[in-house]
Amino acid sequence: MEHAAPTYPTRARRMLITIPSMIASTMVAVDITIANVALPHMQASLSASQEQVLWVLTSYLVAGAIATPLSGWLAGRVGRKLVMLVSVGGFTVASALCGLSTDLTMIVLARFMQGACGAALVPLSQAILLDINPPEEHAKAMTIFALGSMAGPIIGPTLGGWLTDALSWRWVFFINVPFGILSFAGMWLFLVRRSSREQTRFDMFGFVTLSIALTALQLILDRGEHLDWWDSREIQLYTVILLIAGWLTGVHMATARNTFIRPELFRDRNFAVGSVFSIMIGIVAFATLPLIVVMTQSLLGYSALHAGMVGLPRAIGTLVAMLMVTRLIALIDVRVVILSGLAIMGLSMLMYSHIDLYVDERALLGIGFVQGFGSGLIFVPLSVVVFTTLSPALRNEGAAMYALTRNIGNAIGISLLNVQFVRDIAASRATLVQGLRPDNPAVIYARPDLDFGSVDSLARLNAEVVRQATMVGNVASYHFVFVLTLALMPLVLLIRVRKERVDVSALPIGE
Missing domain, CATH: 1.20.1250.20 (MFS general substrate transporter like domains)
Known part of the structure; x- marks a missing residue:
């Protein structure tokens, strides 16, 4: 028929x-x-x-x-x-x-x-x-x-x-x-x-166990930084709950019928790979944005409006890439487009990792455009590839799970970068403080009028040390994301592309 x-x-x-x-x-x-x-x-x-x-x-x-x-x-x-x-x-x-x-x-x-x-x-x-x-x-x-x-x-x-x-x-x-x-x-x-x-x-058991697991994960990521992570009993409790609920969800999904999360979703290779990719992209693309906004306002002294204007080229770069990408994926292997986007986004992170407290505003505008352009080359091809091979009957659940993976990646990325950021600041500050001695010729040369007996002078010196250490923490985080972006590239090779590329006009569309 x-x-x-x-x-x-x-x-x-x-x-x-x-x-x-x-x-x-x-x-x-x-x-x-x-x-x-x-x-x-x-x-x-x-x-x-x-x-x-x-x-x-x-x-x-x-x-x-x-x-x-x-x-x-x-x-x-x-x-x-x-x-x-x-x-x-x-x-x-x-x-x-x-x-x-x-x-x-x-x-x-x-x-x-x-x-x-x-x-x-x-x-x-x-x-x-x-x-x-x-x-x-x-x-x-x-x-x-x-x-x-x-x-x-x-x-x-x-x-x-x-x-x-x-x-x-x-x-x-x-x-x-x-x-x-x-x-x-x-x-x-x-x-x-x-x-x-x-x-x-309605699979009540699957929904409850998944909800408990996701809630515990979100609480760990959102509150861990403020409670000193696993040194806190509260975070330890959330972790135990996450492990138990996650294990129950996995076992139930593998052994029961008509489960809340359909296993058929992850039997589609593009959807499974795309979901992992979505988590990682949430880390490398979205998690850096709060870090950049805070850096421009707290370290470079920009107002909220000024910081927003500096971030505008990022949006323009994304728009330009997205206007181009619809034509590119019709002419070039979609995996090449995604790899190009990752390479460009990685380049922007490498550029961010070489700035300092005296960076010119034009440099930030240019780097933001590069970052946005790279992001724009990734999201559209990835979304199209993920849903090209997925059955239309699974589209509602697929879209929900795909959005969930992106949100999880974003939350994990923000927490991961915050941990990295705080540790790099502490390490940099410890290194800088070691050289701040009255007998250090470099200190005498740079600050000949510095009075180590003055509380006010020491307070100003400490503020400058914290400022410098915080900038080091920023650039170290950007370099970490650059390395993470490079590590993500081989995953693109697991994506399956049909001969007719992304334009599969023969596929039926569900209502």
Whole structure:
């Protein structure tokens, strides 16, 4: 029996579906980082300690980790349109509640709701763009999707800083409300509610064990730095829970039927390799952005707006690469394009590792463009390759798991770089302090008027040592990411490319 050729919306209707979907996914991507810069202001306004106010970030990330894998099953069971409408509506209401919060408990609960509701918006937006576009348009669709996903971590800190300084920290959340309403209206009017539903049972055991494992992992990554990692009993407890829940999830997935995570996803080699790749890309591409933003503001003295403007070429480089990549993957082996992107991104990290406290602003602009260009050459080809060979029936779950791996990689990367950063600062400071003696000719030559008996002079000297050591920590972290990027390159060879390359017009598209 022959299958009828799939039908797709008109180009105009596709655009009307794409716009609200991308507004929703971009809001979520921005909210991952936008609240970071407003934390000190929240702490003062809500009368919270530094330890307590961190739960504003942790609650959002934990809720997102739990709800992301659930979004695929829900979309298959009750329909994508309903899940998207409930998610964007809940996210908008939660954003308003965050802005209206009068105490810590209220904002933590509202952030948890915000993270839970927003979890479905990124993966399901990706699945929607894949479904409404014919296969030959998938590269362009993934370009649009990647622009929204990558814009969030880039503009989030700058936008949050500007809103906090110009208005108040509450507008970091209120800004979502008009965009959320616009997105909800667009989805209500233009998304099609499909008639068929998957009547699969809900695997409660698999969901619970996976949720516990992801929650424990997120708590370890988010709180480890503040609790001195495994010297803390709390982190030790989270680690034991992670190991037990992870083992139960793996055994259940391998031995039971109709599990929450479908093993068929990882039998597709491109999806399995792409998921590992997604975790690593989260480390080498996204985890460096907070480090760069903090460096430009705390060490180079840039304002939040100035730091955002310096980061603008990164976004421009990404846009230029994505405009080129749709044509490149039609002409060149997609693995060559990904390898080129990794090489260029690695080059940008090598360039960052050679800057100092007196770096020229033009150099930062150029390096940012190179970094963005390399990133743009990776994300679109990787997304297209991952979903080219994956069955359309697995697309909802696949998009959810793929988004989850990227988020996990980002969280792991930020924690890993923070550990590396702190250790490099401590080692550099210890080395610098050893030479600061009254009998050192270099000190006498550089600071002939330095009075070692003056508390004020020693305080200024210590501040300069910390400043220099912190810069050393930054460049060492950039060099570490450069090496990690090079180590990632051989993984590209495991990607399977069909003879017809990425344009597989014969593939059916699910509703």
